[in-house]
Amino acid sequence: MKRHIIDTIEQYDTIIIHRHVRPDPDAYGSQFGLKKLLEANYPNKSIYAVGEHDHSLTFIATPDSINDEIYQNALVIVTDTANTERIDDSRYKNGAFLIKIDHHPNDDQYGDALWVDTNASSCSEMIYELYAEGKDYKNWILPDLAARALFTGIVGDTGRFLYPSATVKTFEIAGQLIRYNFDRNEVFNSMYEKEANLLHLQGYMYENFQMDENGAVYIKLTKEILNKFQVTSSDTSLLVGSFSNIKGVTAWLIFVEEENQIRVRLRSKGPIINQLAKKYNGGGHPLASGATVYSWEEADRAIEDLKELCREYK
Known part of the structure; x- marks a missing residue:
């Protein structure tokens, strides 16, 4: 399925990434991690991440604001969202092709292509797996900003690796991500410091x-x-x-x-x-x-x- 997703990505000039309402770090981490990953490997494509902004997550990124016309002939990817009712921005239906990437129970099997892994600690972990497949298949690179976003998403959904969802694979992926150039202390402070x-x-x-x-x-x-x-x-x-x-x-x-x-x-x-x-x-x-x-x-x-x-x- 990962290679099918990569092949589909290569077919479209415009890619729009959605996630769930009331976003958490994994929603932003997977969404913007994927955006930065694709921007680094397909600089000639137009890639957007949309949805209502949560200001507490500004330290990860800020969503794009786009017109309805951009959805025409676009590939839409929805990350970290179990059912259609929770997808932020109903325009996800307006693209030419829809992909679901998620780690929640697959009760709502929406999309033209689905990759659901309930054993993954987070959707951000899955996006790293997509990168690893792309690296072998298409010589993909992972930029620092993508690594930072994915690490943040994994930390958020595993409760700083305390939850049972953090598996051996989770720790291995985190170990790869911390090799990249970003400040882990700054990430933790942004996530957990409170007013x-x-x-x-x-x-x-x-x-x-x-x-x-x-x-x-x-x-x-x-x-x-x-x-x-x-x-x-x-x-x-x-x-x-x-x-x-x-x-x-x-x-x-x-x-x-x-x-x-x-x-x-x-x-x-x-x-x-x-x-x-x-x-x-x-x-x-x-x-x-x-x-x-x-x-x-x-x-x-x-x-x-x-x-x-x-x-x-x-």
């Missing part, structure tokens, strides 16, 4: 989370609480792992109220939670998922479902 107000919110979370006897944990962050600490909904993504080091925690839900919905971040130390996420308009990995509810009553039902899941796991 004081965000740390104050994290303190509030530690003081107010709820936990039952089976280790099911939840916290509700209303708009009033976010405003009190001057934190945006997007900012709270940096706090999703806050409960991971608490003894006795099995799995947790963080509810973040937005204007017209409540974002739900789900994490687990053991129980499979992506099916729970799917029940509430979401999905993701077995131990790390996202969802959306539209009322606090619906949030309470999700909490009861998590409690039952943790009870069965225990």
Whole structure:
């Protein structure tokens, strides 16, 4: 499949790369890692990376703004996105050919060509594998900026290599990437340094989370609480792992109220939670998922479902 993707890339003069809404480091890492990789090897092609910008990820790159006409006769590649509902920018359908590259469960088999590897730690890891195939097949090179983006994506999706998804292959690829010319400390600082107000919110979370006897944990962050600490909904993504080091925690839900919905971040130390996420308009990995509810009553039902899941796991 990797060679088929490379052959397809060579057939198109215009390539547009999409990723999922509410991007994380792997979404940007795979998207912009692929963009920089292709720009280095096909300087005569027009290559774009699109989607709504998340300013917390500016240290990786900034998306392109393009007109609708550019999609005509273009190759569209979507990275790190399990289903079409989560693709950022609906114009992905307007190209001539669509490729899906992803590491989530392949429940939505969209695209004219699909490469899905659920054993990969991240989509950024898969883009490195694509480069390695291209190196053997077409003498591809990997520029420093691409290596930096891919390393960032891998670090993000493996929780700094702490999650079980980090395999021997993951460490081998990371070992190759750190040979390139970029500042790892700068990457880590950009990813994990927090503003004081965000740390104050994290303190509030530690003081107010709820936990039952089976280790099911939840916290509700209303708009009033976010405003009190001057934190945006997007900012709270940096706090999703806050409960991971608490003894006795099995799995947790963080509810973040937005204007017209409540974002739900789900994490687990053991129980499979992506099916729970799917029940509430979401999905993701077995131990790390996202969802959306539209009322606090619906949030309470999700909490009861998590409690039952943790009870069965225990």
